[in-house]
Each structure stands twice: as C-alpha cells, then as structure tokens.
Amino acid sequence: MSEWVAVCTKGQLIPERGVAVLVREQQVALFRVTGTDEKGDPADFVYAVGHRDPFADANVIARGIVGSVGHGPEQRDTVASPMYKHVFALATGECLTDPSESLPVYRTWIAGGVVYVHPVPVSLLVA
Amino acid sequence: MSSTHPTLASNDDPSQPKRLVVVGGGMVAHRLVEALRDRDTDGLWSVDLFCEEPHAPYDRVALTSYFAGQSPEDLLLPQGFAVDASTRVHLGAPVTAIDVSARTVRVQGRDEPYDALVLATGSSAFVPPVGGADLPGTFVYRTIADVQALEAWVAERGPVATGVVVGGGLLGLEAAGALHGLGVATTVVEFADRLMPLQVDEGGGSALRRIVESMGVSVLTSTASAAVHAGTDGRVASMEFADGSTVDADVVVFATGVRPRDELARDAGLVLGERGGVVVDDGCVTVAADVYAVGEVACIQGRTWGLVGPGYTMAEVVVDRLLGGAATFPGADTSTKLKLLGVDVASFGDAFAEAPGSLEVTYADPVVGVYKKLVVSDDAKILLGGVLVGDASTYASLRPMLGAELGSDPNAWLLPDGVGARVTGELPDSANVCSCNNVTAGAIRESVSCGGCTDLAGVKACTRAGTSCGSCLPLVKTLMAGELEKAGVTMSNALCEHFEFSRAQLFDIISVTGLRTFSEIIGQHGTGRGCDICRPVIASILSSLGTGHVMDADQARLQDTNDHVMANLQKDGTYSVVPRVPAGEITPGGLIAIGRVAEDFGLYTKITGGQRIDLFGARLEQLPEIWRRLVDAGFESGHAYGKALRTVKSCVGQTWCRYGVQDSVGLAVDLELRYRGLRAPHKIKLGVSGCARECAEARGKDVGVIATDKGWNMYVGGNGGFTPRHAQLFAEDLDTATLIRTIDRFLMYYVRTADRLQRTAPWVETHEGGADAIRAVVLDDSLGICADLDAAMAAHVASYRDEWAATLADPDKLAQFVSFVNAPDAGDPDLSYVTERGQRRPATAQERGSTLIAGVKLEVRA
Ligand code: SRM
Ligand SMILES: Cc1cc2nc3c(=O)[nH]c(=O)nc-3n(C[C@H](O)[C@H](O)[C@H](O)COP(=O)(O)OP(=O)(O)OC[C@H]3O[C@@H](n4cnc5c(N)ncnc54)[C@H](O)[C@@H]3O)c2cc1C
Ligand code: SF4
Ligand code: FES
Numbered sequence: 011m012s013e014w015v016a017v018c019t020k021g022q023l024i025p026e027r028g029v030a031v032l033v034r035e036q037q038v039a040l041f042r043v044t045g046t047d048e049k050g051d052p053a054d055f056v057y058a059v060g061h062r063d064p065f066a067d068a069n070v071i072a073r074g075i076v077g078s079v080g081h082g083p084e085q086r087d088t089v090a091s092p093m094y095k096h097v098f099a100l101a102t103g104e105c106l107t108d109p110s111e112s113l114p115v116y117r118t119w120i121a122g123g124v125v126y127v128h129p130v131p132v133s134l135l136v137a
Numbered sequence: 138m139s140s141t142h143p144t145l146a147s148n149d150d151p152s153q154p155k156r157l158v159v160v161g162g163g164m165v166a167h168r169l170v171e172a173l174r175d176r177d178t179d180g181l182w183s184v185d186l187f188c189e190e191p192h193a194p195y196d197r198v199a200l201t202s203y204f205a206g207q208s209p210e211d212l213l214l215p216q217g218f219a220v221d222a223s224t225r226v227h228l229g230a231p232v233t234a235i236d237v238s239a240r241t242v243r244v245q246g247r248d249e250p251y252d253a254l255v256l257a258t259g260s261s262a263f264v265p266p267v268g269g270a271d272l273p274g275t276f277v278y279r280t281i282a283d284v285q286a287l288e289a290w291v292a293e294r295g296p297v298a299t300g301v302v303v304g305g306g307l308l309g310l311e312a313a314g315a316l317h318g319l320g321v322a323t324t325v326v327e328f329a330d331r332l333m334p335l336q337v338d339e340g341g342g343s344a345l346r347r348i349v350e351s352m353g354v355s356v357l358t359s360t361a362s363a364a365v366h367a368g369t370d371g372r373v374a375s376m377e378f379a380d381g382s383t384v385d386a387d388v389v390v391f392a393t394g395v396r397p398r399d400e401l402a403r404d405a406g407l408v409l410g411e412r413g414g415v416v417v418d419d420g421c422v423t424v425a426a427d428v429y430a431v432g433e434v435a436c437i438q439g440r441t442w443g444l445v446g447p448g449y450t451m452a453e454v455v456v457d458r459l460l461g462g463a464a465t466f467p468g469a470d471t472s473t474k475l476k477l478l479g480v481d482v483a484s485f486g487d488a489f490a491e492a493p494g495s496l497e498v499t500y501a502d503p504v505v506g507v508y509k510k511l512v513v514s515d516d517a518k519i520l521l522g523g524v525l526v527g528d529a530s531t532y533a534s535l536r537p538m539l540g541a542e543l544g545s546d547p548n549a550w551l552l553p554d555g556v557g558a559r560v561t562g563e564l565p566d567s568a569n570v571c572s573c574n575n576v577t578a579g580a581i582r583e584s585v586s587c588g589g590c591t592d593l594a595g596v597k598a599c600t601r602a603g604t605s606c607g608s609c610l611p612l613v614k615t616l617m618a619g620e621l622e623k624a625g626v627t628m629s630n631a632l633c634e635h636f637e638f639s640r641a642q643l644f645d646i647i648s649v650t651g652l653r654t655f656s657e658i659i660g661q662h663g664t665g666r667g668c669d670i671c672r673p674v675i676a677s678i679l680s681s682l683g684t685g686h687v688m689d690a691d692q693a694r695l696q697d698t699n700d701h702v703m704a705n706l707q708k709d710g711t712y713s714v715v716p717r718v719p720a721g722e723i724t725p726g727g728l729i730a731i732g733r734v735a736e737d738f739g740l741y742t743k744i745t746g747g748q749r750i751d752l753f754g755a756r757l758e759q760l761p762e763i764w765r766r767l768v769d770a771g772f773e774s775g776h777a778y779g780k781a782l783r784t785v786k787s788c789v790g791q792t793w794c795r796y797g798v799q800d801s802v803g804l805a806v807d808l809e810l811r812y813r814g815l816r817a818p819h820k821i822k823l824g825v826s827g828c829a830r831e832c833a834e835a836r837g838k839d840v841g842v843i844a845t846d847k848g849w850n851m852y853v854g855g856n857g858g859f860t861p862r863h864a865q866l867f868a869e870d871l872d873t874a875t876l877i878r879t880i881d882r883f884l885m886y887y888v889r890t891a892d893r894l895q896r897t898a899p900w901v902e903t904h905e906g907g908a909d910a911i912r913a914v915v916l917d918d919s920l921g922i923c924a925d926l927d928a929a930m931a932a933h934v935a936s937y938r939d940e941w942a943a944t945l946a947d948p949d950k951l952a953q954f955v956s957f958v959n960a961p962d963a964g965d966p967d968l969s970y971v972t973e974r975g976q977r978r979p980a981t982a983q984e985r986g987s988t989l990i991a992g993v994k995l996e997v998r999a
C-alpha cells in the first residue's frame with residue numbers, strides 16, 4: 011500500500027531554499043515554501059521536483075532560487091536553476107522559460123514533522 | 138512503514154459477514170453505506186455507522202434552506218438502505234479513539250472491533266484566532282445545531298439586530314443570505330480583495346459585490362478582523378478590524394473555512410497531509426491496513442476537497458475495494474454553480490487562466506449586474522474554463538465542453554443577443570508576431586495584462602518572443618507599450634515583476650527605511666515571492682549595508698548558489714574553490730598548502746587570469762573540509778563567486794623591477810585587503826602597475842592605479858570581457874592616503890547608485906555628466922555625501938570577517954553542505970571524469986556513455 015519514503019524532518023528544510031534527497035535512487039529536490047492558506051494563515055508547503063536540470067544535464071535544481079511568477083490567484087511558485095537560470099513551476103515542473111523541457115514532480119507529505127516523498131512522479135499536467 | 142501491517146482479519150470465518158465500521162454520519166458516509174448495501178448482494182459485510190450528531194445523515198449542502206422553513210427532518214437524506222441486524226446506525230455516538238493495531242474503535246467506553254474501518258468525519262468550521270471569537274453571540278455555520286442556535290439568538294435580539302459575517306467565500310455568502318433573510322442588517326467582511334476569491338476572478342468578484350450590495354448587504358473586502366467585543370451584558374456588541382475601525386454587531390458568524398477532522402487519525406499515528414486531512418492513496422487507503430478515509434477528512438492526491446462530489450466518488454471507490462475491486466480516485470474538478478442570495482455564480486475549469494498561453498474573453502455589464510469570462514486556448518478555439526456571475530444560464534452547456542472546441546467565436550457565448558463580435562482596430566490577437574518562436578500578438582498582450590510583465594525582458598522570458606533572431610522586437614515592444622498604456626502604466630525601470638523600482642531606488646528605500654529582511658522588504662515594497670533577479674539584488678544591497686553573513690536564515694534564501702555555498706558552480710554541478718591571494722603574492726609554503734589540498738581532493742588546478750589559483754571539481758559536501766584545510770593554512774575566501782571585489786592585480790613593481798617607481802605590490806595588497814568582501818552591483822576588479830609600462834593592465838580594470846614619480850594616477854571604468862573598455866584618467870599624482878580615500882568614495886558611490894549587473898564602465902557613461910560629474914561628487918563633494926560614503930566604507934572595513942572562517946565555526950551553516958539530506962556523504966552518483974594532461978576533467982556526454990574513469994569515490998582520496 012503506502013510506498014511513501016520518509017526523507018528528512020521538516021526542520022532540515024530551510025524556508026525557501028532547496029535541499030536534495032535520494033528517493034529510491036532518484037535525486038529529488040525539496041523546497042519548503044511558506045505561504046498562506048485559503049484563510050490567510052501562514053502555512054508551509056513542501057514541493058518536490060526532479061533535482062536534475064534537463065538543460066544542463068547536472069543535478070543542481072535544489073540549489074536554485076525560489077521565487078514566484080504572476081500575481082494574486084495567478085501566482086505560481088518557481089525555482090530558477092542555478093546553471094542557466096531556467097525557471098520552473100514548482101507545482102507542475104513546467105519550464106516557464108523554455109517549455110521544451112520539464113521536471114518530474116513528486117508528491118510529498120509531512121506527518122509528525124517528518125517529510126515523506128512518493129517515489130512515483132506525478133505525470134505532468136497537460137497544458 | 139508498510140511492512141508492519143497485520144493482514145489477518147479478525148474474522149476468518151467465510152460464512153460470517155465481516156464487520157465494517159464507519160465513523161461519522163455525514164453525507165459521504167451516507168452515500169458509502171447506501172452504495173455498499175446496494176452492491177453487497179452476497180452479504181459480505183455488516184455495517185456499523187457511528188454518528189456524533191443526534192440526527193441521521195442530512196443534506197448539509199442544503200443547510201441554508203432551514204431558514205426557508207425546512208425543518209431538520211426535511212433536511213434528512215432519503216434513507217437509501219434498510220436499518221437491520223446487518224446495518225446499524227448509532228446516533229449521538231462519537232468515536233473517541235481508534236487503535237489500528239488492535240483493530241478496534243472506542244465508542245462510549247466500549248472497544249468495537251472492525252475488519253475494515255472508514256473515517257468519514259468531515260470537517261469542522263474554522264474560527265480564526267481573534268479575541269472574543271467565543272463570546273455569546275458568535276456562531277459558525279456547519280451543522281443543524283449551528284443554524285438552530287443562530288436562529289434562536291437572532292429571534293431573541295429582535296428585528297433591529299445587526300450582524301457581521303466574517304468570510305466572503307461561498308459559505309460566508311450563504312450565511313449572509315441567511316442572516317439577511319432573518320431581517321438582520323448584515324455586513325460581510327472578506328480578507329481578500331474580492332468576494333469568493335477561490336472561485337471567481339477580479340471582474341467576477343466586483344460584479345458579485347455590486348449585486349450583493351444592491352440587495353442591502355454591506356461588503357468590506359481587503360479587511361482583516363481583529364477582535365469581537367462584548368457589551369456590558371457580556372454578549373457580542375461590536376466587531377473591530379485591523380485598521381482600528383469597528384461596526385456594531387449583535388451577532389457574528391464565522392465562515393472562514395474548514396479544517397478536516399483528522400484528530401482520530403492523528404492520535405492513531407496515521408499520516409496527515411501538509412494542510413491537514415488523512416493522507417490516503419488513490420484507493421482511499423490510509424497508511425494503516427484496512428483503514429480508509431473518505432470525504433472532506435481525506436487528503437487525496439495531495440489535497441482535501443471541500444465539496445461533496447469528490448467525496449461521493451471516494452465513497453464509491455471504497456465500496457468497490459471492499460467488494461474486492463481495485464477502483465482508484467480519478468481526480469475531480471472544482472466546478473461549482475450556486476445561487477447565493479439569489480445571484481447566479483458559476484466557476485468551472487481553469488477559471489483563473491492558469492494554463493500557459495490561455496486567453497481570457499470577458500463581457501461585463503455593470504448596469505444589469507452581469508460578468509462573464511471564458512478562458513480559451515491561445516488559438517481561441519478550445520474552452521478551458523470560465524466564470525459567470527449574474528447570469529449562469531450557459532453554465533450547463535459550457536461545462537461539458539471543457540477541453541473541447543467551442544465551434545464558434547467565444548464572444549457568441551458571452552454577449553446578449555444582438556451585440557456583434559468585438560471589433561478592434563489593432564492587430565488581431567491571433568496574428569503571429571514572432572515567427573521564430575510562434576508567438577501571437579494575443580500572447581504578448583496577455584503576458585503584460587495577465588502575466589504581470591512590465592518590461593521587454595519580462596515579455597521575452599514569458600513568451601520567448603524575440604529571443605531568436607530578434608527581428609520582431611520592435612513590434613513586440615509596441616504591443617507591450619500599448620498594453621501597458623491600457624493598464625495605465627508607463628514604461629518603467631522596474632527591476633523585475635516583483636519590484637517596480639530600479640536597484641538604486643531600492644538601495645535608497647532599504648537604507649532609508651531600515652528594513653533588513655527580505656520578507657519585510659517585499660511585503661512592503663514589492664509583490665509575490667521574488668525571483669532569481671530581485672532576490673540576489675536585495676541580498677547584495679543588504680550585504681553592502683553590512684548586515685550579517687550570506688548564509689544567515691533570511692539572506693540564505695536570496696543568494697544564488699555561488700554566494701550561498703561560497704564557491705563557483707561548474708557545468709557538472711560541482712564547484713570551484715578560489716582562495717584569496719592578495720595582489721597575486723604568495724609564499725612557497727602557501728603554494729604547497731594549496732597544492733596538497735588539490736592533490737588530496739583530486740581537484741583540477743589552474744592559474745586564473747586574476748593571478749590566483751582555482752581548484753575545480755569540489756563536491757558540495759566536500760567544501761567545508763577543503764576550506765578547513767585552507768583556513769588552517771592561512772587562506773580566506775577569494776569571493777570569486779560574489780558580485781564583489783575580485784582581485785587587485787599587481788605587477789612586481791619597484792621592489793624588484795628595475796623600472797618601477799612605487800611599491801605596486803604593497804599598494805595592491807592594501808587595496809585588496811581593504812575592499813575584500815565588498816558587495817556591489819557587479820564584480821569589481823582593480824589593478825596597480827608600478828610604472829607607465831602597465832604590466833598589471835590596470836587600465837583594463839574598474840579602478841586602475843599607475844605609479845608616477847610623484848604618487849599615483851587613478852583611472853576608472855575599465856574592463857575586459859564582452860565590451861572591453863579602457864579606464865579613463867580620473868585624478869593625477871595623488872598621495873597614497875588621498876588615493877585610497879578617492880577609491881573608497883568612488884566604489885561606495887557606485888555600490889549605491891548603479892543598476893543591477895552594471896559594471897563601472899557603463900555606470901560612468903550613463904551617469905549624468907559622466908566621469909566629470911562623478912569626480913565632482915567624490916573629490917569636491919558636490920552632493921555633500923562624502924562624509925556618508927567615507928563612513929560607509931569605514932564600516933565595511935571594520936566589519937569584514939572571512940565568510941569561510943565564520944561558516945566553519947557554525948554547525949548550523951555546515952549542516953547545509955550535504956549532497957543529500959538523507960544521505961549526507963553520498964556523492965552525486967552521476968558525476969564522472971576522464972584524465973587529461975595529468976588532471977581530471979568532467980566526462981563529455983559521449984564519454985559518459987562509454988565508461989572511462991567513473992565514480993567520484995574512486996577518484997577522491999580525502
Ligand atoms: C577562472 C577565470 C578564468 C581563468 O581560468 O583564468 C574566470 C572564470 C570565470 N569568469 Fe571571468 N574568469 C577569470 C578572469 C576574468 C578576466 C581577467 C581578469 O580578471 O583580469 C576577465 C576580463 C576582465 C574583466 O572582468 O573586465 C573576465 C571576464 C568575465 C566576464 C565578463 C565581464 C564583463 O564585464 O563583460 C564574466 C561574466 C560576468 O561576470 O557576468 C566572467 C565570469 C566568469 C565565471 C564566474 C563564469 C561563471 O559564472 O561560471 C567563471 C567562473 C570562475 C570559476 O569557476 O572559478 N568573467 N574574467 C578567471 C578568474 C580570475 C580570478 O582569479 O578571480
Ligand atoms: C452551508 C453549507 C453549504 C454547502 N454548499 C455546498 C455546495 O453547494 N456544494 C458542495 O459540493 N458542497 C457544499 N458544502 C460542503 C459539503 O456539505 C461537504 O463537502 C460534505 O458535507 C462533506 O461530507 P462528509 O461526509 O465528508 O463530511 P460531513 O458532512 O461534515 O460529515 C461528517 C460527520 O462526521 C461526524 N463526526 C465527526 N467526528 C466524528 C466522530 N469522532 N465520531 C462520530 N462522528 C463524527 C460529524 O459530526 C459529521 O456529522 C456546503 C457546506 C455547508 C456547511
Ligand atoms: S609595471 Fe611592468 S614595467 Fe613597470 S615596474 Fe612593473 S613590471 Fe616593471
Ligand atoms: S521573429 Fe522573433 S526572434 Fe525571430
């Protein structure tokens with residue numbers, strides 16, 4: 011049933027800075043982002059995307075800069091790869107600067123301060 | 138965690154039915170029992186449904202109809218199953234604990250065994266933590282008991298009562314409708330900038346507001362509730378907002394959202410979602426064997442659903458599983474159509490036009506109170522979503538067409554009959570503007586109107602228009618300007634979409650306001666989360682203002698990886714290490730120490746163009762060990778990674794050179810130690826030559842110093858690189874003290890006023906009045922800021938500390954240098970190298986195919 015892999019504690023995730031983890035041989039980049047939930051209360055989200063930059067063929071995504079694109083309800087959280095600064099949407103893995111490539115996206119969950127990653131990437135949302 | 142599940146059912150006798158326990162008699166539980174009874178024709182399961190509420194399952198969605206005269210009995214869901222020995226419904230029987238290893242639930246002091254357990258405990262209303270939220274006269278809006286209490290309270294207060302509903306979403310408007318219907322003068326308070334922010338866009342929100350207001354319900358948006366205050370009788374009397382204003386209220390209803398009732402699961406150690414809810418897989422199974430969660434309490438595919446439809450789907454999935462099937466949750470959509478206060482509101486599909494390239498077609502008639510928007514694909518053919526307010530008559534036909542071709546001009550769906558298609562005198566949205574990248578006029582306009590792009594760079598990044606041959610750029614620019622003009626914006630020097638200021642303006646704002654964290658700065662002067670442009674700029678400004686270490690919590694998130702790990706990223710994801718070698722002067726012992734480190738860590742070694750030594754191929758997790766060795770040997774960070782002082786290049790000068798007229802090495806060392814660590818808009822390089830032969834190439838530097846018989850000549854604004862520039866003569870025959878003071882001021886003035894990534898040459902050129910004006914500022918104090926500039930540089934010099942030494946002394950910072958948080962010492966397994974001219978280098982893609990020397994572990998000795 012549950013294949014979720016416990017990878018680290020939430021405390022090991024620095025807000026708005028990525029870390030890399032190994033999830034069953036896959037290199038995954040985790041980003042803890044503090045935002046607000048629908049009530050406007052502060053809430054933490056943990057995004058998980060592939061650690062490999064498909065443009066550079068190097069495992070560096072976790073070291074990118076977190077940011078956002080768009081405003082209000084259209085705002086999307088992003089990470090800019092440190093290599094050639096391609097910007098990826100964290101929720102869907104799409105590359106917003108060059109749609110020819112994308113990152114795999116993984117599901118995460120946090121329970122009791124532990125962060126879990128599901129090893130099967132979510133198939134990309136079709137644009 | 139999955140291996141420890143007990144797999145034996147407590148009841149192995151196949152002739153006896155197994156026992157299903159369902160917790161929570163809500164809408165979803167009801168559907169589940171109904172479907173199971175319907176399909177379990179072989180009698181495999183007996184069912185016990187435990188309900189906390191004293192009512193049999195009822196139609197919560199229709200709760201508001203209670204105020205239209207429906208009794209609680211009218212609200213009960215039609216009982217689609219027979220209550221008998223195999224199907225028992227326990228009213229007023231809350232489950233207080235579950236034990237997934239003993240496979241029991243605790244009800245009224247008894248432990249009831251189960252073979253399968255379904256959690257269908259729904260949600261509870263969320264009350265924000267404002268003072269007085271529990272006073273008599275405050276309510277939530279979730280259960281029959283809630284609406285009965287609310288009705289009784291209002292009846293007692295009489296017909297002149299005033300009320301506040303906190304929350305302008307779906308629930309809040311329902312509650313407002315109820316209060317309004319009871320004759321209460323009602324105010325709806327919403328934190329977001331519009332009503333129903335989750336379902337409708339800005340246009341829809343304002344249409345909705347106009348309609349709601351025209352009915353006599355007051356609306357306050359962008360308003361945060363601060364506290365509920367009691368009158369002398371101890372009951373609710375008024376509501377106070379964050380801005381200090383108040384309104385009278387005899388009754389306050391909180392409709393601020395819901396929280397999944399996952400407390401049983403939490404206590405039982407089941408996994409919960411980030412935002413609450415019991416995490417289940419696509420089969421609605423929790424981490425515990427034979428324990429399912431459905432409805433609002435379930436966190437499925439990473440989220441919870443506040444709608445009954447997805448809950449019903451989950452109920453069907455579980456029934457299928459209980460009967461041996463393998464159904465999975467196919468996902469659901471959030472399309473909704475409601476009549477709130479008599480107003481039609483519908484939202485479906487991609488209502489916020491999030492799909493890349495999607496277009497929005499809108500129609501609004503404020504007089505009639507109608508707002509309609511369709512979201513369509515970039516060719517305007519495929520329907521992606523929409524928002525309808527005031528008239529949702531087309532919802533039923535549009536909703537099924539999601540993802541399909543509209544078959545006609547989208548406008549035809551929006552306009553009342555008789556109004557023709559929109560006529561525009563300008564380039565049609567479908568016109569292809571950039572043929573290299575296939576970008577339409579519409580996409581360019583949209584990147585401005587919806588994508589928030591305010592400059593050419595933004596539009597290029599967002600649409601890719603103009604990024605190839607560039608021939609379309611003038612047209613792209615015209616379209617962008619036209620769109621900005623429509624929005625009332627004039628072309629700006631905005632840093633990026635998050636800040637509408639230039640770097641220099643931001644520098645002033647930050648130094649004047651004294652704000653020192655990114656969150657405060659973007660919160661008060663920007664929008665969104667920032668990006669890879671503004672974050673490093675603000676990090677640099679904060680560093681220039683002398684605040685903290687580059688890895689400190691708030692700053693860490695702003696830094697490019699080079700600054701963050703204090704090394705230079707290389708093409709394979711490893712880093713290079715450059716210790717400072719001031720002026721290029723190094724002892725043989727120093728050379729040997731660097732050599733040993735390179736040898737022990739297998740680093741490729743090269744002399745740089747900046748008179749120092751670069752060590753390549755260090756893995757992230759090796760950096761602290763490498764630097765410990767270097768710091769012990771007396772080295773410090775060379776800031777090769779920073780937009781900061783790089784090197785002060787020197788020639789050997791008077792000390793050895795037969796032509797030298799001054800001690801160029803001595804001065805270069807002093808200058809390098811003085812300005813080391815100074816963060817700037819771009820990198821800064823200096824050079825000092827001992828005579829006019831210029832062996833240090835000082836005039837190719839941002840600040841060049843050339844020795845004369847009488848002192849030093851100072852040059853500014855030189856660089857190599859993409860556009861080589863010779864530095865211009867700035868001042869002649871300065872003594873050393875004056876020279877240093879002049880360089881101090883020149884650099885500090887540059888740090889404060891240059892644009893992002895603007896080196897000194899273009900800065901000098903674009904500065905009003907050019908080098909002469911800058912000379913007046915730094916030598917004649919024409920702006921009266923020299924004392925300030927001097928003080929700022931003195932502060933920099935006094936506060937300098939080697940970043941690497943500081944990092945090595947801080948366990949929290951060191952903890953960040955790991956390859957993988959869950960395998961800190963495992964090197965990146967994808968790295969591979971080949972040997973060339975006696976050193977290793979990254980393998981090319983082809984070489985990686987054939988295994989030459991692979992594997993970091995083999996290569997590295999330390
Ligand atoms: C290592 C070195 C080449 C070498 O093997 O000699 C080098 C390597 C890089 N240079 Fe350079 N530059 C090096 C000397 C130079 C020089 C020569 C000099 O300093 O005398 C120049 C021309 C002089 C100048 O700066 O005006 C130079 C002009 C550039 C430029 C173009 C700057 C411009 O204004 O056009 C860049 C790009 C940039 O900074 O945006 C750049 C950027 C880079 C970066 C940082 C590119 C990057 O982001 O990966 C390279 C990585 C350095 C690393 O990994 O350590 N490098 N670079 C030299 C390091 C010097 C040092 O000890 O710090
Ligand atoms: C006013 C209003 C209007 C709405 N309008 C719409 C709409 O238009 N469209 C729509 O899709 N949705 C609407 N909803 C939401 C919809 O009602 C819910 O999504 C749906 O009821 C969820 O069903 P559920 O069975 O998961 O939870 P619930 O209906 O909340 O049922 C959970 C039940 O479990 C009981 N329970 C909790 N813990 C225990 C325990 N430990 N032991 C025993 N029992 C327990 C609770 O008392 C409750 O009766 C509306 C909700 C409200 C309040
Ligand atoms: S600059 Fe060149 S020529 Fe002048 S002293 Fe130095 S080495 Fe000699
Ligand atoms: S036509 Fe736009 S880049 Fe060539």
